[in-house]
Amino acid sequence: MGSRVEKETPLRRDARRNREMLIAAAREIYTDQGVDAPLDDIARRAGVGSATLYRRFAGRAELIEAVFGDSLRDILRAAEEARSATDAWAGLTAYLERIFGLLAADRGTNDLMTTGIQGVPSLDALRKENHKTLDDLLRRAQLQGKVRADATAEDLQFMLAALGRAVPGSTVAAPLAWRRYLALLLDGLRPEGSHPLPAPSLTPEQLGAAMLQLGKVRRPRAGRTD
Amino acid sequence: MGSRVEKETPLRRDARRNREMLIAAAREIYTDQGVDAPLDDIARRAGVGSATLYRRFAGRAELIEAVFGDSLRDILRAAEEARSATDAWAGLTAYLERIFGLLAADRGTNDLMTTGIQGVPSLDALRKENHKTLDDLLRRAQLQGKVRADATAEDLQFMLAALGRAVPGSTVAAPLAWRRYLALLLDGLRPEGSHPLPAPSLTPEQLGAAMLQLGKVRRPRAGRTD
């Protein structure tokens, strides 16, 4: 092969249109089913054949990248912003509340941030940046006496992932319940005594509904194992 | 139908033996794959055809009942015991540590206790009893000034389910990591300042492994949707 840089032929108009339709359809379906949703569902919702989906995107990871690339970049900016806060604790809580708002509203973003999905480049970058942000804010908050000295960024990340993963379950019955649980988690990180919790507790019925949702891990793929 | 009580014919010896083999096989497979494991796998491990499994047990729920009936009764006893403690906080922590030990060791028990599986009678009884236990201990610990006044049994249950569900992920890399996270959670419930955390924090590598596991929600069934 010559080293000539292949001029990137722009897609034909219909191909381009289908690409957009697929991304839009995927965004909607990911939002309420998560990123494990069947690819055929996405193709059908976009009004194209499944072959077209595979022609435009090599596989699930590439589609995810196309759908979430922008919103991931938004999160990166939020992380940078949070790190620039003088009051590290305030920066940390604001950052986490923003993240959890996303996790609660969008099942796809939730999957992306609370599990270890592989093969999506922007996602690796996000994870690294996220870790750095939490580490930095936590360390500074500790120096400022706002966070217990024996907690680590890994502790925080693990607890956040655990809680974040459970959030969609509670969202059905009580959309804002996550505020209370994030507050409870953060209270465990502080060296002083407890602070009042926001939002009412779940009722027993709401808890039941949430537990049910927890079980519906979701239609994972059958057929070829990827 | 006459109301005559059918004399329960005891199973033929080979049928009885197969039943035992199936229960034993199911126990092993549930322990490391969770209760969503394919029924055909269980039949194969037991060395019988899948038809035999369906002949002995009406479906997944009945098999679960047969496998976990006894261990669930054990947990019930532990709950009663915990409630008899004079120091409610001590009783609560001891109870939860016991439960989490089980959740970490056995994927099947984890599914049973952290999700809302329906159709297993002993399980409904366990959930009711568990809720009563937590409610009682929490209320008493609050009166004794050991737990913040604004926390509810529903809060505790939700957080426990969220964390419990994440525990198997960390078990691969660090079998005892759950102790630290349960302690962190419980610290958030106390009105006073923080207490030292047990067990070392996860290393970044261990955290990565745990996140990966979180994603492997389980080989959900393909084929008929039950």
Add this chain to the structure above:
DNA sequence: ACCTAACCGGAGAGATTCCCCCGGTTAGTG
């Protein structure tokens, strides 16, 4: 208006998993 490379979607092969049918086998009795 015509031509061709690129594109399209249906149809289908292969993989899983649930569940049941059917012909062969065996436990337990007279």
Add this chain to the structure above:
DNA sequence: CACTAACCGGGGGAATCTCTCCGGTTAGGT
């Protein structure tokens, strides 16, 4: 030892889901 009711396992139909082949269609340049 013979007999029969109960039992057994392989095999297969149906449902899902991933990914590819192929003949027909269309965008965009001449």
